[in-house]
Amino acid sequence: MAETDAILDAWVHVITRDGWPQARIDAVARAAACNVDAVAAVAPDRWEALRGLDGRIERMALAEAASDPDESVRNRLFALLMGRFDAMQEHRDLAQQLHAAARSDPALALFVMTLVPPMLRRLGEAAGVDAGGLLGPLRIAALSALYVQVARVWLQDDSADLSTTMKALDSALARAESLANFRPSLPKGLPAIPGSSAGQLPE
Incomplete structure (x- = not known):
């Protein structure tokens, strides 16, 4: 090791x-x-190096942010994702360079994006997110979009305690939870949509 x-x-x-x-x-x-x-x-090669580094960062996040079964899924997800950003801090220069290089290197951009959904599936499941069934891939896709959005904030976050990143992540998770809990009212007499509450983040 x-x-x-x-x-x-x-x-x-x-x-x-x-x-x-x-x-x-x-x-x-x-x-x-x-x-x-x-x-x-x-x-x-450099591609496998990025894959290996990503795996190491993921393991560090899981180790540093042990899930408390009494916490809500949102809080556990917050702890795990912030644990990942904390673990990425020592590689900020690398991340910024890769971000800049990906703008003119579609292969690099695609490779990095292929790493995101599997990583978030594992972290999400560790936090209690249901990634199975028909809605599972949609949840992971939404979580991936959320992560990429917050990662852009992290790249620019110069605060010593990553407070800007924490605020962005908390706001993004709040929006995701709000959307997951939203259920449009149905005309009277129509049956409820099966599984329409499946996206809800349980407390």
Whole structure:
């Protein structure tokens, strides 16, 4: 695990130093003071390095924000997502560089976006979000849109305690909860829509 972390950190260093297009495995091997084959066993290219780093950040978020079963889904989701943003703090320079590079690199933008829904499905389920059934994918899609919106705020948040990010996340979750709880009134005599309350965030 220590070697894996060291190699992922070396990838972060090289990408941040040399730029996304120029990051190469030989430079990572030099930065990590190991052989190229050792780097390849962990992350043979920059794409796999991002995937590995994303997984490490996710595990840190889950470890730092242990879910309290007595808390509401919204509060548990808030804790888990803020735990992820906290874990991402040390890689802010990398995130800002990738955000800038993705504007002219559609492959990078697409790759990063493919990482978001599976990650949020796992964090959402850890918080108690029902990601199964017909409505599950819609919930994860909505959560993904919410996360991307707040991530943009985080990229610009210079506050020491991430208070701006916390406020944006709290507001976004409040809006999502409001939409989930909204049920339009039906004309008298019509049956209730099956599962129409399934999107509700339980307390």
